[in-house]
Structure formats: structure tokens, C-alpha cells
Amino acid sequence: MKNLTEAKTTKRLGIFANTYGGQYIPETLMTELEKVDHAFHTLKDDPDFQAELHDLLINYANRPSLLYYAKNMTEDLGGAKIYLKREDLNHTGAHKINNVIGQALLAKHLGKKRLIAKTGAGQHGVATATIAALFGMECEIFMGKEDTDRQKLNFYRMELLGAKVHPVTTGSMVLKDAINATLQEWASRSEGTFYVMGSAVGPYPFPEMVKYFQSVISKESKQQLKAKENTLPDMVVACVGGGSNAIGSFADYIDDQNVKLVGVEAAGKGVDSDQTAATIERGSVGIFHGMKSLFLQNEDGQINPVYSISAGLDYPGVGPEHATLAKEGRAQYVGITDDEAVQAFEYIAREEGIVAAIESCHAVAYVEKIAPTMSKDQIIVCTLSGRGDKDVASIAKYKGVDIDE
Amino acid sequence: MSNLSAIFKNHKAFIPFVVADDPDFDTTVANIVALAEGGADIVEVGIPFSDPIADGGVIQAADLRAFDAGVRTQTVFEIVAAARKQTDVPIVFLTYLNIVFKYGYDAFCQKCQALGVSGLVIPDMPYESRDDIVPTADKYGIDIIPLIAPTSGHRVEKIAKAASGFIYVVSSLGITGERNEFFNGLKDLVAEIKSYTDVPTAIGFGVHTPEQAKDMAEIADGVIIGSAIVDIVAQKKQAAPEAVEAFTKSIRSAVDEAQEARV
Helix, strand or coil, X not given: CCCCCCCCCCCCCCEECCCEEEEECCHHHHHHHHHHHHHHHHHCCCHHHHHHHHHHHHHCCCCCCCEEECHHHHHHHCCCEEEEEEHHHCHHHECHHHHHHHHXXXXXXXXXXXXXXXXXXXXXXXXXXXXXXXXXXXXXXXXXXXXXXXXXXXXXXXXXXXXXXXXXXXXXXXXXXXXXXXXXXXHHCCCCEEECCCCCCCCCCHHHHHHHHHCHHHHHHHHHHHHHHCCCCCEEEEEECCCHXXXXXXXXXXXXXXXXXXXXXXXXXXXXXXXXXXXXXXXXXXXXXXXXXXXXXXXXXXXXCCCCCCCCCCCCECCHHHHHHHHCCCEEEEEEEHHHHHHHHHXXXXXXXXXXXXXXXXXXXXXXXXXXXXXXXXXEEEEECEECHHHHHHHHHHCCCCCCC | CCCHHHHXXXXXXXXXXXXCCCCCHHHHHHHHHXXXXXXXXXXXXXXXXXXXXXXXXXXXXXXXXXXXXXXXHHHHHHHHHHHHCCCCCCEEEECCHHHHHHHCHXXXXXXXXXXXXXXXXXXXXXXXXXHHCHHHHHHCCCEEECEECCCXXXXXXXXXXXXXXXXXXXXXXXXXXXXXXXXXXXHHHHHXXXXXXXCCEEEECCCCCHHHHHXXXXXXXXXXXXXXXXXXXXXHHHHHHHHHHHHHHHHHHHHHHCCCCCC
């Protein structure tokens, strides 16, 4: 194994299309970032590391995840054939585990004993707490106070797994505030601590690294669909908050120009309302949380509060590669409202017997709209990024149903 | 390049900090004047940001007070313009990069030049991204003040060699806010910086008492105090300027006592 602690010199790294990405983070964290970059680029080509990663993905995380033909939805919608990439069946119930296993292995090779992370819906926090338990590492999770209230079940799950969860009470007390708090914690104690980035956002190398570990989603779906249909899909659909499951779902198809890529953003109460998280449709170019990308912000560059029923999608920015795919027209980004997502939550439960995460149901809602407009010989692959158990109580509340938690 | 470096010549500099429009326009103008009267060499004016990731609770709260007062980027420029009628103390802005980016690098630097603002401290812009703005800042004679941290390691050389104005030496890990312990390698860090450049150094993050200010001014060419002053503004509100001036004088005399460090 090569020397991982020797940081290499970096310059203007991670710039997409001459515009997005880069490194915009306090100097205090730059040396640490260089070490992470060096470790990642050394280890990803290391056969021992790959063997360890694959062993955990297969034997611990339950990969490969199923590519399931949604026959009932296909027949009901009467258009394109719909396949669901079942990341909800992974251990811990979401795609987040793919990336967390990879980064925690890096942390282990760097000799780190403590993992810190931010979480929105709690899925990334749960995945991080899970791997910390498995690896015998300390774990601290930062979660907006609003989100700890919305996602009580995941809050408790993280504590059950031995993590210390810090409810963040600054700002609007949601995901972006949790990221601020995690960055501050990292700056205070970077020695011995690894920041497990959950989304395809932040300074280089995080967006590239998260994409790398999540690209297992599209590598698998491509092979699985080839085995079932002997063809590529016509369209790949995934929900986008920061964009980790979407970039993983797109990654292996980006060079296949005939495969249409659609990212579904949370429009909250409407793309044109003030209560939205539709960053690509409504945002403008800015520099925040370590990267140049698109953000919901005012004309002075102050970051706007954002809103979505989904705690996992209400982030005011988006990963730099998504901003680039949008700019280049390689991927299309659309908004789905709270109402549409809740309807899809019920729809997929009744049609397919799958309770999917409210985040993923934004993608499902788009499939409901687009599939009927496509022909029966076309194929959509839609990623179900997570399972919806965590959302049952809040959806019941949204529908005005009183249930005991 | 500005005249900032010259201020440190044979002189230990004191650089206090206030947040613009905290708690309101007139108080900030009066605070800048009070800092100058109290003996500040350079006044650092913070532009409020919605998500100040390098700042602790005291400055976060000040930013929120400024937003309650309705602060805009334009307001900050107007505050400096108003202060300029009463003082010619050198001024630098502390701002997160997005504020400058959205205003436009060229327009922002031009505005700084017009207002006699000599430099920008941008806590979320590391060395790797400095070329975004440095060529534009150079055009208007504005220094981009780099930060060097206890964790900078092998990065110290390239940052120091590219620096102009002064170098902001971060006293300890983490975020701004009063503290009683600092990184114990500060002397060596400053000595290393000195081996690469003549650009002066000022230590900031956590310094809040006259004794600490003296200690830091013995290690470096200057000392930066932020949260302690912002805390006075939080306590005294519109009555802050008098207390701010008294505090500044106490730090001024402590800094003046500092002897040239033997490094």
C-alpha cells in the first residue's frame, strides 16, 4: 500500500465544463481535503481496496439491488415499460450505504477513528452510523432540528446504532444548516476525523468521489437490463436533492447519448412559489458549501430558505456535475410538487406493493406523467432511492390522518 | 497592491472587526469611527452572510441582527461611505466569496477602490481558487488577504509567496469566537511564513483580552480581534461606540507593549 498521508499538490481540481465545481472552503480544511483526494485516487485503483469494497457491498449491503419490472404500473400507465432500480432494498433502506461503505473504508485506511456527517432525511446519517458501528468507529451526526422532528424514527435509529446526534438549531434548522455545523465541527477537529459526505456536493474531490461510489447503481442497472431486454433504457429517472442517487443512476449512461436522463427536483408548493427546492429550474450560479454551482439565492448572494415535504431534497444547491449536465443539455431537470409526490407515494404502494421514500416518489410521479406519452417498446429505468417506512407518519399527517406513532 | 503592508512597518498593528449594519446603520458608522479613534490601525468590516461557515455563534448572531436591520450589499458600501466622512482609517472587508461573486468581481473591486477599502479577507476562498478574483483585485489595487492555518503544513510556502497586504494567521482550529487556548506552534508557524515573505502577519480567531493581544503581537506583526468587539455591540447595542472605543484603547496599549518576538 502506498503512503496515504502524504498530501499531493493540487490546483484547480474538479472543475466541470470550465465553470462548476472547484474548491471553495476555509484554508483550515484544505490539507485534510488534499489527504482525502490523495487517498481516494490511490485506493480506487488498489485491488485490495476494491476487494474489500465489493465484499462489503455484496455481503453486507445486499448488492446487487434488484432491477424490478413494474408490471402493474406499466399496464396501468399504458406506455413505456417501467423498471424500478430497487435501492430501497439495500441494507439500511437507501442508496446512501453504497457511498458510505466506500468513504468509511477510505477513513479506515487513513487511520481515522471518528466519522462525522450531516443528514437531511436521516438516511445518510443512518448509513454512516451503521458503518461506524460495523467498523468500531465513533460517529457524530448533525441534523437540522426541523428534520429531527420530521424524521424521529431515523433520529432514534442513529442513536440505537451508537451515534451521537446533534440537532442543529441555527438558521432554518434544515439540511444546509446541518452542513454548516458539520463543516465547523470538521474544522475544529479534522485530526482523526473523517467527514463522510453524503451527497454529490461540496469541494473537490467530494462530488467525484460520491459519484464514483454511487455509480454502482447504473453499472448494475445497465447489465441487468441487458440481461432482461438486451437493450439500453430509453430514459433514466431519479430524484435530485444534492444529487447523489441521480448521479449514480446516470453515471454509466452519460456517454450513451440515446439514453435520456431526467433528474426530478422537489418543487415543494410549486416551482414558481417561494416554497420550493427546485434549484436547477429556479437557481442561479453561486459559490457555496465548497463549490461553484446553482443555488437558490437572492440577488445579493444570500442563500434562500428552501422548502419541500421531503427532508432529503430540501437543499438550496445541487451537485456541480448536475449543474453541468443541465447546462450542456445532457440531462433534463423537472420539478414535482409535494402534492404530486404524495400522490405517487400512495400510487406505487397500491400498484406495486412498495412503500417508497417520499424523495424517490418525486421520481415516480414524473414516471407517471411521462410513461403514458411513450410507446410500449420504450423502457424507463426509475431509481427508487430509498424505502418509505420513515415517511409513513408524516404522510399520514399530510393527509390529515391521525395515527399513533 | 494597497498600502496595507506599510502600516506594519516598525509598528505592531491592531485590527478590530465589526459586522456591518449590526445592530443598525448609524451605530456601525459610529463604531468604525470609535475603532479608529481608539487606535485601530486597520478596521475589518464584516459583510453579513446567510451561512457563515467559518464563524462561531457571536458573529452568526450579529449577521442575523444585520439581516433584521435589512442589510444589503449596497448598505455595507453606504456605511463605509458614511464612515469615510469622519475617518480615513484603512478598511478591509471580511466577506464570503458568494457576496462578491454575485455583485460581480469587477464591480465589487471598483467599489472598494472608490471607498478606500484596501483589501478583502475571504474565508471560503483557498489558494487554489484565488485566481478567480486576484487579477481583478490587482487591477484596482485591492489586496486579497490570504489565511494560513495551523493545519496548512506544506501549503504555507505557496500561500506566503503569493500573499500581498498582510497574512491572516488563524490562531487555532475551528471557527471564530473567544477562546483561551491557541495552537502552540504559532511562533514556528509565523517564523516559517517569515522565511518565505516580507508580507506582514496578523493573528486572529479567538483573541479577546489585552494580555492575549500582547502575546499575539509579540509573535506576529499584528493582532485581529473580532468576536470580543461584536459581543460588546450585542450587549450595548446603540450605546456600543463608547464601550468599543474604551476596549480598543485597552487593546491598543497592550499591543504597543509588545516587544519584537525573538524567533
